[in-house]
Amino acid sequence: MAGELVLLDFWPSPFGMRSRIALAEKGIPYEYREEDLRNKSDLLLQMNPVHKKIPVLIHNGKPVCESVIQVQYIDEVWHDKAPLIPSDPYQRAVARFWVDFIDKKIYELGSKIWKTKGEEQANAKKEFIECLKLLEGELGDKTYFGGESLGYVDVALVPFYSWFYAYEKCGDFSIEAECPKMIAWVKRCMQKESVAKSLPDQEKVYEFILHLKKVFGIE
Amino acid sequence: MGEEVKVFGYWASPYSYRAELALKLKGVSYEYINEDIFGNKSDLLLKYNPIHKKVPVLLHNGKPIVESLVILEYIEETWKQNPYLPQDPYDKATARFWIKFIDEKCFPTLWLAAWSPENEREKVTNEACEYLKTLESALNGKKFFGGETIGMVDIVASSVGYFIRVTQEIMGLNLLSADKFPQLFQWSEDFANCSIVKESLPPRDKLLPFVKGLIAKYQQDNAKA
Numbered sequence: 001m002a003g004e005l006v007l008l009d010f011w012p013s014p015f016g017m018r019s020r021i022a023l024a025e026k027g028i029p030y031e032y033r034e035e036d037l038r039n040k041s042d043l044l045l046q047m048n049p050v051h052k053k054i055p056v057l058i059h060n061g062k063p064v065c066e067s068v069i070q071v072q073y074i075d076e077v078w079h080d081k082a083p084l085i086p087s088d089p090y091q092r093a094v095a096r097f098w099v100d101f102i103d104k105k106i107y108e109l110g111s112k113i114w115k116t117k118g119e120e121q122a123n124a125k126k127e128f129i130e131c132l133k134l135l136e137g138e139l140g141d142k143t144y145f146g147g148e149s150l151g152y153v154d155v156a157l158v159p160f161y162s163w164f165y166a167y168e169k170c171g172d173f174s175i176e177a178e179c180p181k182m183i184a185w186v187k188r189c190m191q192k193e194s195v196a197k198s199l200p201d202q203e204k205v206y207e208f209i210l211h212l213k214k215v216f217g218i219e
Numbered sequence: 220m221g222e223e224v225k226v227f228g229y230w231a232s233p234y235s236y237r238a239e240l241a242l243k244l245k246g247v248s249y250e251y252i253n254e255d256i257f258g259n260k261s262d263l264l265l266k267y268n269p270i271h272k273k274v275p276v277l278l279h280n281g282k283p284i285v286e287s288l289v290i291l292e293y294i295e296e297t298w299k300q301n302p303y304l305p306q307d308p309y310d311k312a313t314a315r316f317w318i319k320f321i322d323e324k325c326f327p328t329l330w331l332a333a334w335s336p337e338n339e340r341e342k343v344t345n346e347a348c349e350y351l352k353t354l355e356s357a358l359n360g361k362k363f364f365g366g367e368t369i370g371m372v373d374i375v376a377s378s379v380g381y382f383i384r385v386t387q388e389i390m391g392l393n394l395l396s397a398d399k400f401p402q403l404f405q406w407s408e409d410f411a412n413c414s415i416v417k418e419s420l421p422p423r424d425k426l427l428p429f430v431k432g433l434i435a436k437y438q439q440d441n442a443k444a
Contacts (some may be wrong), residue, residue, distance in 0.1 A: 050320065050353055059309070062309060064309070064312045064316075065316055066315075066316060066319055069312050069315045069316055069319070070312075072311075072312070072315070073308055073309070073311075073312045076308040076311070077308050089293055089296040089297045090279075090282055090284070090293070092292070092293070092296065093284045093289050093290075093292070093293040096286075096288075096289045096292060097284075097285060097286055097289050100286055100288070100289060101270065134270065
C-alpha cells in the first residue's frame with residue numbers, strides 16, 4: 001500500500017518532521033522521498049506549483065501541501081488510529097491557537113538566532129525564550145500538550161528540538177537552563193519511536209546550519 | 220438553551236468581519252462589542268487575548284477563541300447548519316490551502332502594495348498581481364470558491380474582494396480590475412451582492428475616509444522619520 005502515500009521532504013525540515021511523526025504515530029506506511037532543494041524534482045514542482053516547497057504529501061496521486069494542513073488531513077483520514085487533534089471544538093480551537101503561535105514565532109525567531117548577530121540576535125533570543133515560556137505555561141503539568149498522549153501541538157512543536165543545539169551554539173545560550181520544563185517535555189516525546197525516528201541528529205543539523213551560513217556568507 | 224455569543228471586533232477590520240460573517244451565515248445571534256483598537260483596548264479584550272491583544276475575539280459561553288481562522292473553524296464545528304467547509308478530507312485540505320495562501324501571501328502583499336512608497340511599489344505590485352492570478356485560478360470557473368454557495372475560502376477572501384478594493388480606490392491603484400482578472404473581479408461583485416454579505420459589510424462611504432485617514436497618517440509618520 002506504500003505506493004498510495006508519498007512524502008516529498010528534506011531531512012532537516014521541521015515542517016516535514018511534523019508529517020513524519022503524524023504518519024508514524026498512526027503506523028501508516030509511506031514512501032519517503034528526499035528532495036534536493038537546489039534542484040527540485042519535476043514531481044515537486046508539479047505537486048506544489050504555487051509554493052514549490054516541501055513537505056508535500058501525495059495521497060493516491062493527489063497533493064496535500066503545508067505541514068499543518070497535512071497533519072490535519074492525516075488525522076481526519078486515519079481518524080481511528082492515535083487521534084492527534086481533540087474532538088471537542090473548544091479544545092481544538094485551543095490546539096489550533098498554539099500551533100498558529102508556534103508557526104508565527106518559533107521558526108522565524110530561531111532563524112534570526114542563527115542568521116544574525118549583535119542586538120538583533122540578542123532580541124531574537126530573548127523573544128524566543130519568552131515564547132517557549134508561554135508554551136511551558138500551556139503545557140502545565142501535563143505529560144504532553146495533548147494530555148496523556150501526543151497531540152497536534154506536540155507534533156507541531158517537537159521537530160524544532162532538532163534545531164535547538166544549532167540555536168544554542170549560534171546564540172551562545174542554553175535553552176534547558178532557561179526552559180527546563182520544555183526540555184523535560186522534549187525528552188518524554190523523544191522516548192516515543194514515532195518522534196525519535198522522525199527527528200534528525202542535532203549535531204547533523206548544526207553542521208547543516210554551518211554550511212548554510214557559509215553559503216549565505218553569514219559569519 | 221441560553222447561549223452566550225459575543226464578538227469583540229473593530230468595524231473596519233477585515234479579520235473581525237470574517238468572524239461576524241461566519242456567525243451570520245450560520246444564523247447565530249451574537250452581541251457585538253466594538254473595540255477602540257487605535258486608542259484604548261478594553262480590559263476584557265486584554266484578558267481574553269493576552270498574547271496577541273487583538274480583535275477579533277469570539278466569546279462562547281465565557282470561553283474565548285482568538286485568531287480569525289481559528290474562530291472560523293470553531294464556528295463551523297460548533298454550529299452545524301449551513302456548513303462552509305467541505306466534508307471530504309481532501310476537499311477540506313484544498314480549502315485550507317487557499318485560505319492560508321490568501322492570509323499569508325495574497326492579502327498582506329496587496330495591502331503592502333497600497334501602502335508602499337512610490338519607489339518600492341512596482342516590485343510589490345508585480346508580486347501582488349502574481350498572487351491574484353494564482354487566486355483566480357482557484358476559482359476554476361465556479362461562482363464562489365465554495366462552489367454554488369459561499370464557503371470558508373470566500374469568507375477569508377473578503378479581505379481581498381472588498382477591503383482591498385476599497386483601499387486601492389483611494390490609492391488610485393487598479394490591481395483587482397475587471398480586465399486584468401475578470402473571473403476574480405466578477406467573484407468580488409457576486410460576493411458583495413449576496414444579501415447576507417451586503418448587509419454586514421462595513422459601508423464603503425464610511426470605510427473610504429477611514430482608510431484614507433490611516434494611509435495619510437502612515438505617510439505622515441514615515442515622512443518625519
